[in-house]
Amino acid sequence: MRYLIVGCGRVGSALAKLLDADGHEVIVVDENPTAFKRLGTNFRGHVVVGTGIDYDVLKRAGAQTADGFVAVTDGDNRNIMAALIAQRMFKIKRVVCRIYDPPRGQMYRELGIQTVVPTTVGAKLIRDTLMQAPWDPVHTFDFGKVTSLSATVDAGSAGKSIGEIERP
Amino acid sequence: MFILIVGGGKVGSYLTRALIQQNHEVVVVEKYDKKAKALDALIDRQVTMVGDGADPTVLEAAGVARADVVVADTGDDEDNLVVVLLTKKKSKARCIARVNNPRNRLIFDSLDPVDPVIVISSTEIILDVLNEQVNAASYTAALETMHLFGRGNLSLVRLSVPAGSPAADKSLCDLTMPRNSVIVAIERDNDDSIVIPTGDTQLRVGDRIVAVVKNGAAEKLQAVFNAPAGSRA
Missing domain, CATH: 3.30.70.1450 (Regulator of K+ conductance, C-terminal domain)
Structure with a gap:
């Protein structure tokens, strides 16, 4: 598959390396050419210098034939704009956008853009770690709304029926 | 009319002065305190509100719900886009957006087919x-x-x-x-x-x-x- 990533910061570069290691074709777009250093020397994908909110730059990066598109620049507004261009002008099927502001993340979801809000997901993870919750989050899905947890059966709960155990 | 302007730069300032002279009610949301003060001084009355117009709470406090027209005229297309998205969500106001990259017009055009955003691009003109x-x-x-x-x-x-x-x-x-x-x-x-x-x-x-x-x-x-x-x- 062919993936286009706009923004080569910590998340963008890490994602690019993951997808590249999985054998996908990856193209990374960033305004700042020095940002591509984060990709390291083993990265086999392509890089394009330019802003991700310009039709011509995205076209040059091959947006017309991309299977997926990710907007992870450091600006929420730029991310939603890039995602809308990808969805509406290039008709890319899978478009994911990072938004730090939770209310706006929710609103953009209603526009049909898959939105990841690391603020909410991160805060919950930190709370659970801080409170030494007796369960570990195993997997977070549906963009942070649903989490699966695992806990070990201890002496207090052994022998009880599930209904009797106190749950979060 | 009540006109809400996001962006108190040069375009916003002269626009505000003209609109006030035409007896419209105007509120300008401007991110930078210094620019807001300069605009208030130009108009000789308090018209500005300091804040990020792309933030839903700021836009609400500025009165977007009762606005007749919202003008997004910051120098950044992405900020103007978000102002329009929020306005469409929270109000029936007509939207006018300034677009710097003429290519971006198409994405603004796609936002609302029923009540289209009026897009103005000086580059394009x-x-x-x-x-x-x-x-x-x-x-x-x-x-x-x-x-x-x-x-x-x-x-x-x-x-x-x-x-x-x-x-x-x-x-x-x-x-x-x-x-x-x-x-x-x-x-x-x-x-x-x-x-x-x-x-x-x-x-x-x-x-x-x-x-x-x-x-x-x-x-x-x-x-x-x-x-x-x-x-x-």
Whole structure:
């Protein structure tokens, strides 16, 4: 598959390396050419210098034939704009956008853009770690709304029926 | 009218002064305290609110819900886009957006087909004027996208008939039109009019053709009007 990533910061570069290691074709777009250093020397994908909110730059990066598109620049507004261009002008099927502001993340979801809000997901993870919750989050899905947890059966709960155990 | 302006730079400032003189109620949301103070001083009254207009709580506090018109005129297209998105969500106000990169017009056009965003691009305005001056003497049919609709598959485009065009002085029915394209109007300067054409309508050099095209047939349509390379001086 062919993936286009706009923004080569910590998340963008890490994602690019993951997808590249999985054998996908990856193209990374960033305004700042020095940002591509984060990709390291083993990265086999392509890089394009330019802003991700310009039709011509995205076209040059091959947006017309991309299977997926990710907007992870450091600006929420730029991310939603890039995602809308990808969805509406290039008709890319899978478009994911990072938004730090939770209310706006929710609103953009209603526009049909898959939105990841690391603020909410991160805060919950930190709370659970801080409170030494007796369960570990195993997997977070549906963009942070649903989490699966695992806990070990201890002496207090052994022998009880599930209904009797106190749950979060 | 109550007009809410996001962006208190030069455009916003002179716009506000003009609107206040016309007795409109105006609130300006400006990110930087310094610029807001300068604007209040220019108008000689408090019209500004310091905050990020792309933040829903700020926009609500500025009164977006009761605004008649919201103008997004910051220097950043992405911020203007978010102001429009929020306004469409929270209010019935008409939206006017300033767009710096003319290519971005299409994405603003796609936001609300029922009550379209009015998009103003000074780059595009200057470009249009230049094209009118320059293209009269050029041989390529200048192509301009006016509007996107039908989820972006269809576009309304405008093309000029350049000097030396093989289409000049021909009737429309004698042109070989590409698939997925139809000419809906012809703008003609000399007559200062818009002609709704029939097959008998004759094209002239300098005419501007307005056509609906589907799925990228625009470039093929453009080729019908371009002057052949050999004829160019």
